[in-house]
Amino acid sequence: MTHTTTSTRSRPSTQRRRVRRCLAAATAVVLTALTAAPAVAASGPHPVRQSAGRGALLGVTPVADLSRSEVAAFLKGADIDPATVRHGVRAYRLTYRTVTPGGEPTTATGLLVLPRGGERRLDLVADTHGTMVHRDYAPSVATDFGLFAPYLHAAAGRAVAAPDYLGLGKGPGLHPYMDTTSAVSASLDMLRASRTASRALGRPLTGDVYGTGFSQGGQVAMALGRELARGADRHFRLRALAPVAGPYDLRGAEVPALLDGRVNDISGVFYMSYFLTAQNRLHPVYADPADAFRQPYAGYVEQLFDTRHTEEDIVTKLPGSVKELLTDGFYERLRHPDGGLLAALKAQDGTCDWKPGVPVRLHTAAGDTDVPIANSVNCAADLARNGVRARVIDHGKADHNGSFKLAGPQIVRWFDALAHS
Structure with missing residues (x-):
């Protein structure tokens, strides 16, 4: 329920290695020690009051700073259409408080990506990733697949919150794979931490959230959307859902x-x-x-x-x-x-059995032999029984990874159209 295990994971290119070496110097400006004081004094003009509860921000570490051309080259090198790239990006690893599957306090990490330029106040894309086994595959520490969607959406002009989930990235413990409840709680708390960090970095969020995710993350995106629609956090308003190749059933x-x-x-x-x-x-x-x-x-x-x-x-x-x-x-x-x-x-199961009050598009591919198209068809049927018509977009002969590579730019354009409607 991820990028297929039969594919070869790409190695960082020489250009990306050079960019990351340059970025290593920037991490000297790491925005940590957030728990040592009641307020965060980050690079933004307004200090942000902290709490000790779920979603409380514990650390901000700069991890990437790429120009528009570098983002475009990175995506093009992965066979992803870079036509929607309008900005460079700055990325930060966030460490924040959340809870275990049993409800006990723990911490997790995730990647916050902000566009270089564009509007000061930013809409937010909640991007939830697919199956990952090694903790260094997770977005906040990734060098390849875990960065494609966050960079794609941020380069179009929106903030992106990409949780690592529990037990991946720099989070403690083992990963409770396919535990929807804890994936959603970690993702929701990542949105809260991102709200705090974005404000401290001088790029406050509007509160509008566009949900997407690939594979396992497609299922998480639907479940997270349900929680947001139910009012899980009054600071966030769900605007649309566009998951890709999720194992919904x-x-x-x-x-x-x-x-x-x-x-x-x-x-x-x-x-x-x-x-x-x-x-x-x-x-x-x-x-x-x-x-x-x-x-x-x-x-x-x-x-x-x-x-x-x-x-x-x-x-x-x-x-x-x-x-x-x-x-x-x-x-x-x-x-x-x-x-x-x-x-x-x-x-x-049951992540599609509800009534979203926002537009929903389900991306999939008939050629996917990791998460067959029946998952998306059944999800659409569940939504239809609740009175919601969700378009199923079939990317044809594309394999599992290919479904995302084709869907990603289309989703960016759809979010653009909805934001301006």
Whole structure:
């Protein structure tokens, strides 16, 4: 439920390495020690009062400062249309307070990206990322895929809040993969931290929020939009939702596609291993790894998802199909889930079963063998039952990553049109 594990992760180009070396000097101006005083005196003219609650800002670290041409080259190098790039960008890693899946206090990090130029007061794009296993893939520490959407939207003139989620980036602990509740709470608290940081940096937010996200983040975007629409924070007003290739329907679309071959084997094994090991920390999915996984995988599969292994490393240590990964009994449980497995699946479904009061577009691709198009079709059907017509935009033969690369610039243009309507 991410950029496919079969793709090759790009390495930073020479140009980007040079840019990042230049930026290292800028981090001498790190805006930290925010908890040492009751107010933040950042580069903006107005100090911002802090609180100790959820979303409280604990640190701001500059991580990037790119010109318009550098942003355009970065996106073009990834085969993303840079035509909507109008500004350079400045990016900051935020550290902030949030809560664990059990409601206990913790911290998380995320990336705030601001345009260089444009309006002083900025609308905000909430961009939620897809599946990531290594903590350094997350937006606030990324060098490639995790930056594409944040830079694309910020270069068009809006602020972007891209949460790392729990346990990724510089956040403590393990990542509770596909736990929608904690992904939403971490994302909402990232919006709050971004509001504080943006004001301190002299670029206050208007309060209008445009929601988007890719893959796992598409599902999170729908759930976050629901919370904003319900009034989760009075400072934010949801304006539109445009998620891409989200696994909105695990029980009705994603798991059946995994079992009948519509999900490619390598990605299916990767997703299933990640989902089961992460969800078992939240629900009683299995009592012992050997109850779910065949040997030798049962002996080490949980250790693979420690946020320090890469996707490429993980897939070389797992078998070629889900049937080879799971015991016969657990494979059958996937067909007819019960107990903790059913609870884990149910907890992530239903993110489209509500009535948004804003325009919604669902981007997908018929050629996607990671998150099949049935997820978006079923999401649109759920919205329709609630009286909302959401357009499903099919990017045809594009694969999973390709669906985002085609959708991203279209979403920027759509947000532009809505902002000026």
